[in-house]
Amino acid sequence: MTDTVNRDNVYHGGRYVNLIVDPERGALLKKIATDLASITLDDRQLCDFELLTTGAFSPLTGFMNRSNYESVLDRNKLQDGTLWPVPICLDVSETAARPLEAGQSVVVRDPEGFLLAVMHVEDIWKPDKEKEATLLYRTADKSHPGVANLFRNTGEYYIGGALEVLNLPLHFDFKQLRMTPPEVRALFKKLAWNRIVGFQTVNTVHRPEFEMAIRAMHKSRANLLLLPGVGMTGPGDFDYYTRVRCYRHVVGYFPPESAVMSLLPISMRMAGPRDALLQCIIGKNYGCTHFIIGYQHADPGRLNGAAPFYDSAETHAFVKSFAEDVGIRVVPFDELVYLPFEDEFCPRDEVAAGTETISLSSLDIRERIRTGRKIPRWATFPEVVGELKKAYPPPSRQGFTVFFTGLSGAGKSTIARVLYAKMLEIGKRPVTLLDGDIVRQNLSNELSFSKEHRDINVRRIGFVASEITKNRGVAICAPIAPYAATRAEIRASIDALGGFIEVHVATPLDVCEKRDRKGMYAKARAGLIKGYTGIDDPYEIPEAPEVRVDTTGKSPDEAAQEILIYLGQKRYI
Secondary structure, eight states: OOSSOSTTOOOGGGSOOOOBOOHHHHHHHHHHHTTSOEEEOOHHHHHHHHHHHHTTTTTOOEEOOHHHHHHHHHHSBOTTSOBOOSOOOEEEOHHHHTTOOTTOEEEEEOTTOOEEEEEEEEEEEOOOHHHHIIIIISOOOTTSHHHHHHHHTSOSEEEEEEEEESOOOOOOSOGGGOOOHHHHHHHHHHHTOOOEEEEEESSOOOHHHHHHHHHHHHHHTOEEEEEEBOSSOOTTOOOHHHHHHHHHHHHTTSOTTSEEEOOBOOOOOOOTHHHHHHHHHHHHHTTOSEEEEOTTTTOSTTTTTSOOSSOHHHHHHHHHHHHHHHTOEEEEOOOEEEETTTTEEEEGGGSOTTOOOBOOOHHHHHHHHHTTOOOOTTTSOHHHHHHHHHHSOOGGGSOEEEEEEOOTTSSHHHHHHHHHHHHHHHOSSOEEEEEHHHHHHHHOTTOOSSHHHHHHHHHHHHHHHHHHHHTTOEEEEEOOOOOHHHHHHHHHHHHTTSEEEEEEEOOOHHHHHHTOTTOHHHHHHTTSSSSOBTTTBOOOOOSSOSEEEOOTTOOHHHHHHHHHHHHHHTTOO
């Protein structure tokens, strides 16, 4: 490859794709739209739609049909041979797919009903999700958030077809930072930039990431395009408003007029090597000649505090093997560590044996912020610390949720009432008690006691608790919440907003049955009630709750005291 790549600033696949129709065609589509079936996009799908529309996904002209989907999975290429590593598909439920057939057109809308586009359906199919997970993510392990999303949140059917777009999704924030690929390219031309290194990130940029970007600029003799992801990200990430404010501060630390920023509405797959390659293609479409592939790039392991799913060296090698086809130069980086005696950062693989090093990842800094611990000055910028602390104050000023789970009769509601009274007595925050039965009466009275409806009731409790937590209050929830997956979803939604304390009231089933004043267990044993938790419907025991109490020989006051002690230890009270 020549030193200066993408010399002609061409788009991937050799052409720019703009899916927005002209006014005359738009007026015609609006007329026929009233007679067409509608598909409503969720937040994740809206991200893909916007990148398709603006040409960031050039040369794609819509959501992939089946042949392109299978070709991408099997060989990292579209049917016509164009390199493409990640399926861009529109998933729908079986109910939505049933009335559709190839050859018809459907209207695409946002969650508010706003008309976005008309899609001309080419294919409708039921994907093999096991195969997709294995090929795309290299694992079917549902602890991988991308895999979990594929199996739990993705519709049963995919539909593919070209898009004719009337409107982009509406954004009311950071409008000056939301540029399309042609607008970014026009800015490069105005600035007379010919060499641009792209840096795509969803994490806050701290000192190691800043040093990596500076080194990449020096190495490639290029200016910097920062492409922060502001779409669907990993569990527990800071909200993008906070991160964008941080990015603005960090951009000011680069040499004058050497870095620009454009927000990228991308839904992160966290698919390691394939995701990294897709980001290179997106970078090329924005006009980049070089692209940074960092340590554990597009890997969810570190986001979750788990071991990495992908080897960094393999990711670097995978992306570099396709760089010639993309027409972009890859700038790979190993982990940067801090050398305290030299007061500088250095790639770990260049550190001499015996040299003292310190390392704090974005995850480490995030956890320090959330627990009110000190952030070393070498780790990040003071303005960034200030923004993160505003978004996530010390535990004593955070909202939090105490989420009880356990069998009926375990003692959840009674302990919750005791805890509620104690928190009111402390009086530092507004406190709300969300008992499962009370919420059902007032918020979910249209629901039955089927497995599906019980799960919906728990999710509603979780949503209300997340809003309370977000607004710095205390939510005390006491549903049965028998399913681990649902509890995990609620934890993820609240973790991003404040504290989440899961309390497993682990009273044994035989004790719960003896306490059964309503005779529900007896009815379930007799077959008069179907799907009763603990009898003929499972209760999935939490693996690692923050607090686990057994009320067999313990009073509600004693159990509540254990929870208060935990809250005190974690500095919530």
